[in-house]
Amino acid sequence: EIVLTQSPGTLSLSPGERATLSCRASQSVSSSYLAWYQQKPGQAPRLLIYDASSRATGIPDRFSGSGSGTDFTLTISRLEPEDFAVYYCQQYGTSPLAFGGGTKVEIK
Amino acid sequence: QVQLVESGGGVVQPGGSLRLSCAASGFNLSYYGMHWVRQAPGKGLEWVALIRFDGSSKYYADSVKGRFTISRDTSKNTLCLQMNSLRPEDTAVYYCGKARGWLLDHWGQGTLVTVSS
Numbered sequence: 001e002i003v004l005t006q007s008p009g010t011l012s013l014s015p016g017e018r019a020t021l022s023c024r025a026s027q028s029v030s031s032s033y034l035a036w037y038q039q040k041p042g043q044a045p046r047l048l049i050y051d052a053s054s055r056a057t058g059i060p061d062r063f064s065g066s067g068s069g070t071d072f073t074l075t076i077s078r079l080e081p082e083d084f085a086v087y088y089c090q091q092y093g094t095s096p097l098a099f100g101g102g103t104k105v106e107i108k
Numbered sequence: 109q110v111q112l113v114e115s116g117g118g119v120v121q122p123g124g125s126l127r128l129s130c131a132a133s134g135f136n137l138s139y140y141g142m143h144w145v146r147q148a149p150g151k152g153l154e155w156v157a158l159i160r161f162d163g164s165s166k167y168y169a170d171s172v173k174g175r176f177t178i179s180r181d182t183s184k185n186t187l188c189l190q191m192n193s194l195r196p197e198d199t200a201v202y203y204c205g206k207a208r209g210w211l212l213d214h215w216g217q218g219t220l221v222t223v224s225s
Binding site: 001033035037039043044045046047050051056088090092093095096097098099100101102 | 143145152153154155158167168169170203209210211212213214215216217218
């Protein structure tokens with residue numbers, strides 16, 4: 001069973017700043033089947049990144065994903081007001097699928 | 109346009125049962141796998157179950173194995189989750205999701221299940 005650990009738990013930044021979120025897997029993620037989701041309060045999650053680095057339809061290019069094996073990163077190049085939310089990584093290469101614990105990006 | 113609408117949530121006593129449904133539109137359930145994911149109040153996301161696109165295989169989280177059953181009715185384009193032997197720790201918002209391969213690419217808005225006496 002793959003366990004995903006996200007860090008930091010909370011990231012306090014100002015609009016316009018760069019956000020770097022980490023997701024570490026307890027073992028190698030098959031074929032880089034790693035996704036990132038954004039969730040705002042009271043809403044369902046939304047797919048941002050899949051296959052570690054591919055942006056989902058309609059996702060702005062300020063969001064980018066990178067990594068392979070056990071270490072993955074989500075980068076938001078310049079934070080917009082609507083980007084303040086909770087972000088989850090998920091591996092979907094092996095059952096049981098697993099989510100990380102989430103990183104909250106809050107306004108500083 | 110893909111749309112997923114969950115229903116069937118509510119309050120149930122410990123040990124009880126509940127059946128959730130997810131009505132899909134904008135795509136044919138016969139060609140896509142489907143997920144259930146849950147989120148306890150104030151907590152993170154927990155994957156619950158997956159049914160393959162052809163219904164041939166089903167996968168479950170250890171926390172629900174033997175108690176929950178994922179199924180689908182392709183004639184109604186509807187996904188279901190039968191939940192038995194419910195426990196207080198099953199209290200959560202339950203989301204259904206459309207799969208592309210095993211990637212969860214579209215989510216419903218969720219239905220709340222509360223297990224309490």
